[in-house]
Amino acid sequence: MSELTYREAIKLGMADALAADDSVFLIGEDIGAAGGAFKITEGLIDQFGAERVLDTPISEQAIIGAAIGASIRGLRPVAELMFADFAGVCFDQLVNQLAKYRYMTGGQVTLPVTVRLVNGAGGGFGAQHSQSVENWFLNVPGLKLAVPGTPADAYALMRAAVRDDDPVLLFEHKALFNMKGSVDTAVAPLELGRAATVRSGTDVTLVATQVMRVRAEEAAATLDGEGISVELIDPRTLVPLDMETITASVARTNRLVVAQECPPNGSWGSSIVAGVIAESFDLLDGPPVLLSADATPVPYAGPLERAWVPDAERIAQAVRDSMDAA
Amino acid sequence: MSLESASHSADARADAGAPLDLLRRMLEIRLFEEEIQRLFNRNLVRGSTHLCTGQEAVAVGACAPLRTTDAMLCTYRGHGAVLAMGAPLDRTFAEILGKAEGLCGGKGGSMHLTDVSVGAYGSFAIVGAHLPIATGFGLAARYAGTDAVSLCFFGDGSVNIGAFHEAMNLAAIWKLPTIFVCENNLYGEYSPLATTTPVHELARRAEGYAMPGVRVDGNDVRAVQAVVGEAVDRARGGEGPTFVEALTYRHKGHSRTDPGTYRPQEEVDAWLARDPIPAFERVLGDEGVPAERIEATRTAATSAVAEHLERALAWPDPPLAARFEHVYA
Numbered sequence: 001m002s003e004l005t006y007r008e009a010i011k012l013g014m015a016d017a018l019a020a021d022d023s024v025f026l027i028g029e030d031i032g033a034a035g036g037a038f039k040i041t042e043g044l045i046d047q048f049g050a051e052r053v054l055d056t057p058i059s060e061q062a063i064i065g066a067a068i069g070a071s072i073r074g075l076r077p078v079a080e081l082m083f084a085d086f087a088g089v090c091f092d093q094l095v096n097q098l099a100k101y102r103y104m105t106g107g108q109v110t111l112p113v114t115v116r117l118v119n120g121a122g123g124g125f126g127a128q129h130s131q132s133v134e135n136w137f138l139n140v141p142g143l144k145l146a147v148p149g150t151p152a153d154a155y156a157l158m159r160a161a162v163r164d165d166d167p168v169l170l171f172e173h174k175a176l177f178n179m180k181g182s183v184d185t186a187v188a189p190l191e192l193g194r195a196a197t198v199r200s201g202t203d204v205t206l207v208a209t210q211v212m213r214v215r216a217e218e219a220a221a222t223l224d225g226e227g228i229s230v231e232l233i234d235p236r237t238l239v240p241l242d243m244e245t246i247t248a249s250v251a252r253t254n255r256l257v258v259a260q261e262c263p264p265n266g267s268w269g270s271s272i273v274a275g276v277i278a279e280s281f282d283l284l285d286g287p288p289v290l291l292s293a294d295a296t297p298v299p300y301a302g303p304l305e306r307a308w309v310p311d312a313e314r315i316a317q318a319v320r321d322s323m324d325a326a
Numbered sequence: 327m328s329l330e331s332a333s334h335s336a337d338a339r340a341d342a343g344a345p346l347d348l349l350r351r352m353l354e355i356r357l358f359e360e361e362i363q364r365l366f367n368r369n370l371v372r373g374s375t376h377l378c379t380g381q382e383a384v385a386v387g388a389c390a391p392l393r394t395t396d397a398m399l400c401t402y403r404g405h406g407a408v409l410a411m412g413a414p415l416d417r418t419f420a421e422i423l424g425k426a427e428g429l430c431g432g433k434g435g436s437m438h439l440t441d442v443s444v445g446a447y448g449s450f451a452i453v454g455a456h457l458p459i460a461t462g463f464g465l466a467a468r469y470a471g472t473d474a475v476s477l478c479f480f481g482d483g484s485v486n487i488g489a490f491h492e493a494m495n496l497a498a499i500w501k502l503p504t505i506f507v508c509e510n511n512l513y514g515e516y517s518p519l520a521t522t523t524p525v526h527e528l529a530r531r532a533e534g535y536a537m538p539g540v541r542v543d544g545n546d547v548r549a550v551q552a553v554v555g556e557a558v559d560r561a562r563g564g565e566g567p568t569f570v571e572a573l574t575y576r577h578k579g580h581s582r583t584d585p586g587t588y589r590p591q592e593e594v595d596a597w598l599a600r601d602p603i604p605a606f607e608r609v610l611g612d613e614g615v616p617a618e619r620i621e622a623t624r625t626a627a628t629s630a631v632a633e634h635l636e637r638a639l640a641w642p643d644p645p646l647a648a649r650f651e652h653v654y655a
Contacts, residue, residue, distance in 0.1 A: 025469065051469070056496065057492075057495055057496065057499065059458075059492040059495065059496060061458050061488060061489045061492045061493075062458045062461060062489075062492035062493055062495070062496040064458070065455070065456075065457070065458020065459045065460075065461060065462055065489070065492075065493065066458060066459075066461050066462040066465050066496060067462060068458075068459045068462050069397070069458075069459040069460060069461060069462020069463040069464070069465065069466060069476070070462040070463070070465050070466040070469065071462070072397075072447065072462070072463070072466075073397075073462075073463060073466035073467075073470070074466075075466050075469060075470075092452055092455055092489075093455065093458065093459075093489075096452050096455065097450075097452070097455055097456075097459060101448065102652050102653075102654075102655065103433060103652050103653055104430060104433060104434045104438040104440070104448075105430050105433075105434060105438065105440040105442070105448060105652075106428075106429070106430035106431035106432075106433050106434065106440075106652060107431070107651065107652035108430070108440055108441075108442045109440075109442060109447070109448075110655050112655075141653050142653055142654070144654075165655035166654045166655050
């Protein structure tokens, strides 16, 4: 058990995966000699060599394509997309090739590719370097989506993703890189598709990931002082999604709030709300609340960007609204 | 090199490249495509289909130097390439017919024929998308220290899509054992090359990547075999990628709905006169192969295609539950 930042936990996850299995290698832009744009891979090239930490040209299609081909030969590539937004540059490789190759060939190939994507707003990077893009892939069967929100989950999900025989997109939130937390590298491997109950409560089920999870914890503490007991759930992976844990919680609280860092349409939050309404309507004492970012691109100016994404107070208010509505 | 044709031996690559084997494979592909056209006309083939009739020499010549441990990746006009690697005729028919016994269990179809057991690692229906993937197979070979190579076929239309550039560049900068085989059939879908591409000698594209670029007569199976063979040897020897431009012509339109009327009749006639199969039969005759051996090869191919099709037609549809399989491992 050690105290690590989210950044260090991701790096340790990769280092341990590289050390555990010779078939694991890293591939991406400036991840080797430069140590990565966010210094996540710093030092790994010295530890594991340039054959296993591959610096590429600025060619996202080639990065993902090369990872696909290598994975079919039994290697376990960990490919980095420096900013998650760049998934748009290689969208075809991700959704038409990586996701479907196994299916279209009737299971003749297996693609144990991990794609790391640096997600999220809050850094003033503007509209093309600040998105949380996991929703782009929600409607693409064949991909698994991991969204760690703590150093411990970052480590565990990294190890699980690399070990998994399917393609996993691992979203790392850049606003969490300096977050500290205890990481136990000796725990049993985390299974993808297991939500974490971050906090137990009795009045409202609140679902959130990454930065929204951190803010939801603050909101829950505030609400506790007001006599509202929040059960906070972090799905940790959006595909597979642990609806069982969410539904079981709603069965106890009878209220659902989802907070997410993205516009509402076609989002994982709207899927959860729709799922609970369709499958578990009778459990609800009132309408679920979906708290999202604005349906605009991410703005640059500090006040605009801060207003774009829900803060702890807006999450707390959403919970109060759900109580009032019931 | 044996003169004998190894018809459907246990090893799909046995005798690949022997003269009568080259002829047999080209004949089988030609007859296969003609059957597919007929099946289409009978509404037994779904969606669209893209025949490679006229381009058989490129597929057969370029695959001849490959081993089953290599990786061949091709396009949606890939029936010929997959058969050239040695995919069984019956299961290839079955895949296009959407049968359970198809190469991909009926989930791929005409545009996604794949048989990894013979080194045919997929047919890709997004133009250029498989070129970066081919570099990944090259990277894996280098990583594992094997002398396997990857070879990707693509059309002249692919040279203007971004994935082409990224793959060529990556293969060159890393000296990957990847062979890029461009089947220049002069038309990207319906558009003549001159209207889409400023440099008409596509092999020159290789200069921009400091990669050897070779133009070859794609209707001469032996010429293709020799040029690709050299490229494969270079790749196995660690000397990096090669770009091969094979000039050829599709006898049919782009896809089933395209009669190809945008092509001048004189041009079509000139290329039909250069049909790679009779041309190779003449070469074999000139080299002293008895006419009856050539005729016997043709007869064997004809009956093989007919028998395999009959078997494929009798196979059942996939069970409905099969659609849920192979989404995840």
